[in-house]
Amino acid sequence: MIIVLKPNISKKDENEVLKEIKKLGYKPHVMRGVERTVVGAIGDERTHTSLEVLGSWAQVESVMPVQKKYKLVSREAHKSTSIIKVGKQIIGGKKLQIMAGPCSVEDEVQLMKTAHAVAKAGATILRGGAFKPRTSPYEFQGLGEKGLKLLAKARRETGLYVITELLSEAHAELVAEYSDILQIGARNAQNFQLLIAAAKTGKPVLLKRGLSMRIEEWLLAGEYVLSNNNPNLMFCERGIRTFETYTRNTLDLSTIPIIKKESHCPMVIDPSLGAGRADLVVAMCYGAVAMGADALLIEVHPNPAEAWSDGAQQLSLEGFAKLMEELKPFIAAAGRE
Amino acid sequence: MIIVLKPNISKKDENEVLKEIKKLGYKPHVMRGVERTVVGAIGDERTHTSLEVLGSWAQVESVMPVQKKYKLVSREAHKSTSIIKVGKQIIGGKKLQIMAGPCSVEDEVQLMKTAHAVAKAGATILRGGAFKPRTSPYEFQGLGEKGLKLLAKARRETGLYVITELLSEAHAELVAEYSDILQIGARNAQNFQLLIAAAKTGKPVLLKRGLSMRIEEWLLAGEYVLSNNNPNLMFCERGIRTFETYTRNTLDLSTIPIIKKESHCPMVIDPSLGAGRADLVVAMCYGAVAMGADALLIEVHPNPAEAWSDGAQQLSLEGFAKLMEELKPFIAAAGRE
Amino acid sequence: MIIVLKPNISKKDENEVLKEIKKLGYKPHVMRGVERTVVGAIGDERTHTSLEVLGSWAQVESVMPVQKKYKLVSREAHKSTSIIKVGKQIIGGKKLQIMAGPCSVEDEVQLMKTAHAVAKAGATILRGGAFKPRTSPYEFQGLGEKGLKLLAKARRETGLYVITELLSEAHAELVAEYSDILQIGARNAQNFQLLIAAAKTGKPVLLKRGLSMRIEEWLLAGEYVLSNNNPNLMFCERGIRTFETYTRNTLDLSTIPIIKKESHCPMVIDPSLGAGRADLVVAMCYGAVAMGADALLIEVHPNPAEAWSDGAQQLSLEGFAKLMEELKPFIAAAGRE
């Protein structure tokens, strides 16, 4: 921690600060500059009480942390890139993985038709919401366990693995029973109890970024998974809230190189929510692949105009197959398979 | 719903849109303007499937909802202002209620000392966190049930009512047993399962605004409480995330007149988190009272510099007593008691 | 400046950093912590080249400034609160000043009617736009010099002083000839050439905060006025852009205590743009007065429904007179006149 003192404070006031720093277990180190005196507090910021409280002292101007708060998710802690095994597939390896499927599981016909189509076009993982978090209590909340059973059936029939959202601690075991990857949605990105419950199932966890989350907060949320003994964490950017009204969210592709620099965990891009419009999803996928994403999570629906939730952002089956073809030169350019 | 068509589309394309609108249960009403044709879709937007999906159709430029999505929290549904009874106290009545106490319950001495002091200075409700949501898994997470028991003891000794945070569905009954008001924190403001669990305890619920939440989303989150048969909801502004770095959050006092216009539920202001600095809390309280807040939620600590969490934003016992005195002329000017 | 080095770098890499720090004129001071080595660079950050460039060096993790960049606007540089004389009126003194008038000057009848009404209700300064910055080139851009002449006529007839916006360097002398205070609008808050031109006229300058400006940037923009030999600067908060859609902007009243703490310059609140709706302006004014604003800048129009620009946010003459009455208890509570 670095503590910047106010200019022209008395020796007595300065000593009080130094005393408190020592009391909290740090060793103070004083540097006198031209206009300000700065105190470095030597000690492990993660195991000691935070010194941020000093920021409210009359003689202190600001307090700045020096260490990064995240540890297990950081590349410092784990130099090599982590890979996550999902059955026979590897996320974070040379092969770009495609997770595709409808926003919500609606019925058997819709899901099977979509599952067969995305498998044929090259996807390896089936996405589909059985429990849906909806802004309004009057909107469709998902089929629940019935939806999970349909996903399991689609897995049996197509060989696709399954990713679906977990939104209640109370469902953790149930969802883990039917799903190969647990998805934590943006609105629950700092629902730490849910993260712990997800981690404890032992299944791989895909953690979406919150709507206005800083990358440091995202990494720390991921730390809740790894520190609960689950190493199989992947991050997923799905768009942040900005002032823009043209799209629902702004997909932040710069998270790809940043997360890869700061963390060893694989990085997934979900362009559907970020674009909020099917006609922009394609360009987002090109960019994501070029910038090094390990996997894409894409909403696909047999009849987007009839989808029960978020229809505007889902590709048709034909649109998805076309996208898979068009992605090939970018996958090659990025040195992926 | 209003559907704006693209300019110069064919009659056939237009008819397809009209057909889909009818299929989804609305009655289309066509208006031809100078550059655009606009279709009004007559029907209840809350009970029918959303037409937003039309936004992805090639012939549609935009889709705009006309109705408000929230219902039970709205002033339209309930013209008179709601009051919430907490024991002998009323929130939303003529009396300005003061909820005060430490950010976290740390130990018996700290809590009792604070409780007695805030009661003496005029507070009627004791706040204190027993379960704390922390950005990092390595920070102090609260005393848990032990903290709840200390709160209950403070209630017995001082006559203050208790408000404390609920952050896990699994704790709903436990926390409700010890607390008079359940607080839902900003990070859980769209944790809809937690809102339902809180509503079902029957206790009054204080819903903090999420860090980047729109007022419409906040009202809809509140709708989850009322639609689960709990009419005792109050909203609490605690600061939104902005680009500003001087304070941790930006307290949005304009929520007071807006929530009072849109909703019948009482409005509480928590200036401590918004200011992030004890030295700004006082001015925030003046403004909140002048603008019509029904209650204030204030962090107070016997020794702010030693607080285990968020010390920088807590008032000392003396600071709190002084604030209570200074508020008097503003309470009178606002026509409150 | 504080330079945080990456963990486990070689002695040689560390020395290169120290060498560069010396080369740029600072004296390096090394502190070895538990996980990181931190270097304090002693020297005046305002007169030396910035060390921020070190942030891109492979061996450096982050660079943090210690000094504040603003100087003349700061309270450190000028302990007592500045007052600005505008004719016989004082801004920043005990008297709360009211600046009121239409968003745009439309014609003589509209302006004179408004000027007489606001003067009668207690305003001392007349606002009115002659040059209007408009998002679209197809919107009304103001009457220009004709508008300035009408403002001058209103001043002669009513004794009110005049504030109007300057939006082009080329108009600086012209606008200064007719106006007692020059207003710099939010979109030009970092148009530094315009700030310099305004400062050089010698007239008091009211600097609105930019739509997404940090307080530090605002203070630095003000520094362009004071460092061009014009001490008569006041800051004006008018609402920042947030995600909220209920109001056009979010009025940040916390700027009042913050600016008063950091700077000696007077602080003005413009609630009209922040609220974006006349029906919220009244509550905003209560809050602004309670929190210590030195002046209010209020849009008033004889017939708001016919206003040529921004009608939705203008009070009627009757609404303004009523507000002036209602403000009295809050002015008294705040210890102002």
Added chain:
Amino acid sequence: MIIVLKPNISKKDENEVLKEIKKLGYKPHVMRGVERTVVGAIGDERTHTSLEVLGSWAQVESVMPVQKKYKLVSREAHKSTSIIKVGKQIIGGKKLQIMAGPCSVEDEVQLMKTAHAVAKAGATILRGGAFKPRTSPYEFQGLGEKGLKLLAKARRETGLYVITELLSEAHAELVAEYSDILQIGARNAQNFQLLIAAAKTGKPVLLKRGLSMRIEEWLLAGEYVLSNNNPNLMFCERGIRTFETYTRNTLDLSTIPIIKKESHCPMVIDPSLGAGRADLVVAMCYGAVAMGADALLIEVHPNPAEAWSDGAQQLSLEGFAKLMEELKPFIAAAGRE
């Protein structure tokens, strides 16, 4: 315009709204829905007074525009993609154009060395700031005319065309004399007088997006250029302000497909400011090319660690040459040259 009336208003109140709509030159068209009555106002929203003022009427709930406000920049007005000729080069054609050079022109050696190196590596346009907008008055403000002359010399020696920033109306002719493209910076993106002055020089204009600008506002700012008889406009994304602190700004690559859909003007990406760190620029360039950018604007410096401004985000000469090689497969994949 669509005007949504409040529920349950009287016939008389409704008629007043209809009367006002007619008075302002529109033809009202009433639609009665389940809970709301909606009025369509038929008429050209660009030539008539705005009806937004009705939003403040007691009987009106909201007012929604139907038409887009921009016209000349829109693809509706100009179906084919515009190309801009800069000497022998074309921006917006099949060839990806590279604009490269230092943030600021510092001296002859620095500029010539950079110009020769970027020309050799494949750039066709030289960037370099002679007038620099700086947040603080105490930072380096650029070499001014001397810098322009050095740019002209570099053009003669290397055959590169020149782009440089215009930041004062007073400099328009001077800068146009030395430069092939005029750059309008983010802080001046809504300095409409500057946009008009730039347009009138007749030189191509590159308009950067403001820090918190919506795409509609950006297009409207561009409309100021085209409506002043200058068809040679290109848009340039350089990163928007978000809550993220890891990078200085967040580069919004989704602007590429959006601007190309809404407008016929070419689209340029400046990754240097968005990344704020040289080590992220490379990945941003891959993404920009994959998503269809027409040109890249890249900061390059012979010795980034010594740059006088924004050093942290400039590539070295070697880094730039390497990037140009690495871009090749992505350029091919995107079907460009």
